Amino acid sequence: MANRLKSAPATATGVLEAANSEREHVFDVFRRWGYLQADLDPLGFLQPLRIPELQIENEFAREARQAYCGTIGVEFVHIPDAEKRRWIQERMEGPQSPVDQETALDQLIRAELFELVLQQRYLGTKRFSLEGTTALIPLVDEILEVAGRQGASELVMGMSHRGRLNVIVQVAKRAPEEVFANFEDVDPRSVLGSGDVKYHMGATGEYVTRTRARVHIHLVSNPSHLEAVDPVTIGRTRAKQDRAGESGKSKYLPLLVHGDAAFAGQGIVAETLNFADLPGYTVGGTIHILANNLIGFTTTPKEEHSSRFSAQLARRQAIPIFHVNAEDVDAVIRVGRMATEYRYQFGTDVVIDLIGYRRHGHSEVDDPTITQPLLYKAIKEHPPLWEIYAEDIGAEDVGARAQAIREEYESAQQKAGELSKKPSMRDLPDYWSGYKGGRYKAEYTVDTGLSPEELREITERLTTYPADFHIHPKVKKLLEQRAEMGQGKRALDYGMAEALAFGSLVKSGIPVRLTGQDSRRGTFNQRHSVLVDVEDEHEYVPLQNISADQARCDICNSTLSEAGVLGFEYGYSRDYPEALVLWEAQFGDFANVAQAVIDQFVSAGEDKWGLLSGLVLLLPHGYEGQGPEHSSARIERFLQLAARDNFQICQPSSAAQYFHLLRRQALSHWRKPLVVFTPKSMLRHPDASSPIDDLSHQRFLSVLPDMEVENATRVLLCTGKIGHELREERKKRRDVSTAIVFVDQLYPFPETELTAELNRHASAREIVWVQEEPANMGALSYMLPRLRHLAGERSVLSVKRSASASPATGSAKAHEVEQKTLLSLAFSTKQ
Ligand SMILES: Cc1ncc(C[n+]2csc(CCOP(=O)(O)OP(=O)(O)O)c2C)c(N)n1
Ligand SMILES: [Mg+2]
Numbered sequence: 001m002a003n004r005l006k007s008a009p010a011t012a013t014g015v016l017e018a019a020n021s022e023r024e025h026v027f028d029v030f031r032r033w034g035y036l037q038a039d040l041d042p043l044g045f046l047q048p049l050r051i052p053e054l055q056i057e058n059e060f061a062r063e064a065r066q067a068y069c070g071t072i073g074v075e076f077v078h079i080p081d082a083e084k085r086r087w088i089q090e091r092m093e094g095p096q097s098p099v100d101q102e103t104a105l106d107q108l109i110r111a112e113l114f115e116l117v118l119q120q121r122y123l124g125t126k127r128f129s130l131e132g133t134t135a136l137i138p139l140v141d142e143i144l145e146v147a148g149r150q151g152a153s154e155l156v157m158g159m160s161h162r163g164r165l166n167v168i169v170q171v172a173k174r175a176p177e178e179v180f181a182n183f184e185d186v187d188p189r190s191v192l193g194s195g196d197v198k199y200h201m202g203a204t205g206e207y208v209t210r211t212r213a214r215v216h217i218h219l220v221s222n223p224s225h226l227e228a229v230d231p232v233t234i235g236r237t238r239a240k241q242d243r244a245g246e247s248g249k250s251k252y253l254p255l256l257v258h259g260d261a262a263f264a265g266q267g268i269v270a271e272t273l274n275f276a277d278l279p280g281y282t283v284g285g286t287i288h289i290l291a292n293n294l295i296g297f298t299t300t301p302k303e304e305h306s307s308r309f310s311a312q313l314a315r316r317q318a319i320p321i322f323h324v325n326a327e328d329v330d331a332v333i334r335v336g337r338m339a340t341e342y343r344y345q346f347g348t349d350v351v352i353d354l355i356g357y358r359r360h361g362h363s364e365v366d367d368p369t370i371t372q373p374l375l376y377k378a379i380k381e382h383p384p385l386w387e388i389y390a391e392d393i394g395a396e397d398v399g400a401r402a403q404a405i406r407e408e409y410e411s412a413q414q415k416a417g418e419l420s421k422k423p424s425m426r427d428l429p430d431y432w433s434g435y436k437g438g439r440y441k442a443e444y445t446v447d448t449g450l451s452p453e454e455l456r457e458i459t460e461r462l463t464t465y466p467a468d469f470h471i472h473p474k475v476k477k478l479l480e481q482r483a484e485m486g487q488g489k490r491a492l493d494y495g496m497a498e499a500l501a502f503g504s505l506v507k508s509g510i511p512v513r514l515t516g517q518d519s520r521r522g523t524f525n526q527r528h529s530v531l532v533d534v535e536d537e538h539e540y541v542p543l544q545n546i547s548a549d550q551a552r553c554d555i556c557n558s559t560l561s562e563a564g565v566l567g568f569e570y571g572y573s574r575d576y577p578e579a580l581v582l583w584e585a586q587f588g589d590f591a592n593v594a595q596a597v598i599d600q601f602v603s604a605g606e607d608k609w610g611l612l613s614g615l616v617l618l619l620p621h622g623y624e625g626q627g628p629e630h631s632s633a634r635i636e637r638f639l640q641l642a643a644r645d646n647f648q649i650c651q652p653s654s655a656a657q658y659f660h661l662l663r664r665q666a667l668s669h670w671r672k673p674l675v676v677f678t679p680k681s682m683l684r685h686p687d688a689s690s691p692i693d694d695l696s697h698q699r700f701l702s703v704l705p706d707m708e709v710e711n712a713t714r715v716l717l718c719t720g721k722i723g724h725e726l727r728e729e730r731k732k733r734r735d736v737s738t739a740i741v742f743v744d745q746l747y748p749f750p751e752t753e754l755t756a757e758l759n760r761h762a763s764a765r766e767i768v769w770v771q772e773e774p775a776n777m778g779a780l781s782y783m784l785p786r787l788r789h790l791a792g793e794r795s796v797l798s799v800k801r802s803a804s805a806s807p808a809t810g811s812a813k814a815h816e817v818e819q820k821t822l823l824s825l826a827f828s829t830k831q
Contacts, residue, residue, distance in 0.1 A: 034068025130163030142336035148213025158233030172205035180416035235571025249284030261296020264305035271564025280556030326356030459486025516584030588619030588633020625815035656694030702745030
């Protein structure tokens with residue numbers, strides 16, 4: 001540096017230029033590394049790093065240090081876009097905007113005394129206090145302030161346990177007595193066996209900003225599984241934005257509050273961040289806040305992550321990360337302002353790392369002095385934030401203000417004790433009013449057939465494209481074949497059945513959204529929903545060209561994620577009940593990566609939170625010799641989760657059945673998730689194809705009776721591909737006394753239909769459940785007791801692969817031998 005100054009030219013402009021360039025150089029170094037020396041930890045345990053490049057002592061360095069090494073440390077020079085960097089620089093280096101300190105103080109007192117009253121009144125219960133990161137409340141207030149000015153009408157917020165109850169009162173503005181009432185556990189009978197703990201429940205409310213903007217608050221219901229709510233929140237936001245059209249991205253602002261340990265540790269965070277800029281998933285920027293108390297339960301930051309800051313997971317994206325000392329409330333508010341303005345200016349995610357501490361143990365029943373004695377000694381001696389801030393700003397009458405607020409809470413607490421039942425803290429949006437959950441009722445049945453004319457009309461739209469479109473020869477042929485299918489000249493396969501179902505739905509005003517890995521073409525080359533011009537790769541989507549006033553049809557390739565994408569689509573379905581929303585696994589086997597989302601949201605969402613979803617899971621399933629991980633969508637797991645009509649589990653055995661099933665899902669007002677085991681090799685197999693006339697039938701059949709055999713002596717019951725193989729085998733054997741019945745709907749159990757079919761073959765002495773899956777998998781243990789109940793005196797046998805630790809063999813040859821044995825046993829097993 002000294003050398004540079006020396007070599008500068010001696011003219012006046014030259015000196016100025018040299019000084020400017022010297023200033024720029026010094027500032028650049030601080031822009032790059034300054035955050036590492038910032039004063040970020042209120043308790044001082046996170047020591048600034050020694051960075052050799054920053055050991056500069058001159059006037060420029062003093063200025064730069066003030067801008068970049070104070071209580072805000074920002075990581076932003078990894079952003080390639082110079083305009084974005086300049087934007088941040090100007091705000092970090094320019095004059096500081098004023099803060100409404102009195103309001104902030106009031107919020108801090110309210111937030112901290114709320115925790116205090118809970119602590120005193122409900123000693124020994126968990127509440128996951130916010131104390132130590134209480135600045136979250138003025139931070140969210142500032143975010144809402146800016147968002148309100150930018151035209152936001154709703155904040156869609158996902159967060160876990162920490163500080164949630166406080167947020168419900170201070171942000172969602174629910175009356176404190178509602179939260180207190182949830183501590184009273186008023187009427188246990190009203191929730192027996194269902195419901196959820198208080199710090200998971202969703203809440204809604206209205207926030208009025210200082211500039212009189214009204215922002216609706218939607219705090220999303222959340223399971224214990226940390227961060228699982230992230231993609232759900234983003235999917236919900238996207239659905240709300242899609243409903244709103246053009247202005248959606250500014251009206252609906254997503255905010256995720258993370259824990260430091262969870263943000264670094266849970267892979268679903270990375271999956272969610274990865275959606276940020278993708279056309280099918282973007283929400284125009286999410287604000288992420290880490291309520292960073294530098295601890296996860298008993299785990300220290302050194303044990304939590306390999307980076308200096310938990311927030312650095314977000315470094316792979318070209319977005320800023322603002323670290324801020326949670327005890328400099330003004331700085332926290334300025335960061336909130338900057339981050340929100342940035343989100344609205346550039347439409348990307350932003351990260352705010354709010355660094356504080358945790359006043360109590362992980363929950364209030366934990367003793368943290370066992371694992372962190374020194375930290376907790378320091379915390380014990382540390383005054384609450386509102387006291388520090390009141391002194392900093394020289395506030396008057398603080399004691400009296402605190403006393404008044406405390407009395408407010410105490411009288412709210414007394415009122416809560418008088419409530420006879422737990423209040424619900426949320427309102428459902430109007431678009432849910434026409435839909436039903438609970439048990440299935442016959443009145444939910446809908447007709448799903450279409451007239452031949454309508455089918456022909458949709459076929460025409462599905463199989464044609466603009467005259468100047470250069471189509472791939474293979475796709476051309478496929479469309480020609482589909483045209484023949486629609487005209488009844490050729491049996492209909494699954495791909496066409498699906499296209500007709502989607503086409504008919506969007507034509508009647510029902511939006512369709514399908515995402516999954518490689519779903520646009522289809523993993524098995526079966527869908528071809530998007531035509532790609534072979535000369536310039538421009539696209540034509542027949543399903544978006546069905547009719548002038550049709551609903552939207554979005555078929556997207558997803559990221560290579562299961563948990564994240566399924567969470568997103570579940571969220572989307574929560575805020576778009578009118579739409580048919582589908583997630584497709586590449587192979588059903590991979591859906592287990594999303595097991596937490598399946599368990600916590602899809603299966604249990606209604607039971608825990610009373611929240612419905614009509615999401616469809618398409619899970620390719622079938623034993624075809626492709627090895628342990630390309631065979632099984634784990635039917636057994638879904639059946640194990642099934643209770644109280646929480647979802648529908650189906651395996652349509654023909655193209656027409658698939659068509660009716662999809663339409664039923666969209667047209668019925670019974671909104672329940674639908675799990676569909678979809679075919680692979682059977683996608684185009686003649687045995688599973690359907691005549692077009694079957695699409696004009698009334699509806700989906702949960703049980704497919706065997707019309708070829710009357711009064712059989714043996715009834716084989718099965719689901720999926722094996723049924724077709726059994727029919728083939730029967731033909732080979734010239735067997736005329738064995739009936740083969742497909743159970744296309746496994747759950748809710750089609751008792752009436754199965755009883756009718758068994759009664760048709762009253763003289764059959766053997767009823768055999770046949771499955772491809774090993775004995776410890778598939779539908780066996782679900783079906784056997786139910787079939788025994790229906791069979792009465794008759795014996796119920798089963799044919800299946802031997803129990804196995806892995807779903808299938810890795811050898812195609814072994815598979816074939818096994819499959820042959822199954823088929824042969826199906827016709828010969830005796831009691
Ligand atoms: C997926 C998952 N794993 C483990 C847990 C158990 N658990 C609950 S809170 C917690 C610590 C969370 O730490 P952090 O994310 O820093 O949040 P904090 O409690 O400090 O606010 C753990 C391990 C969980 N809830 N979810
Ligand atoms: Mg933590």
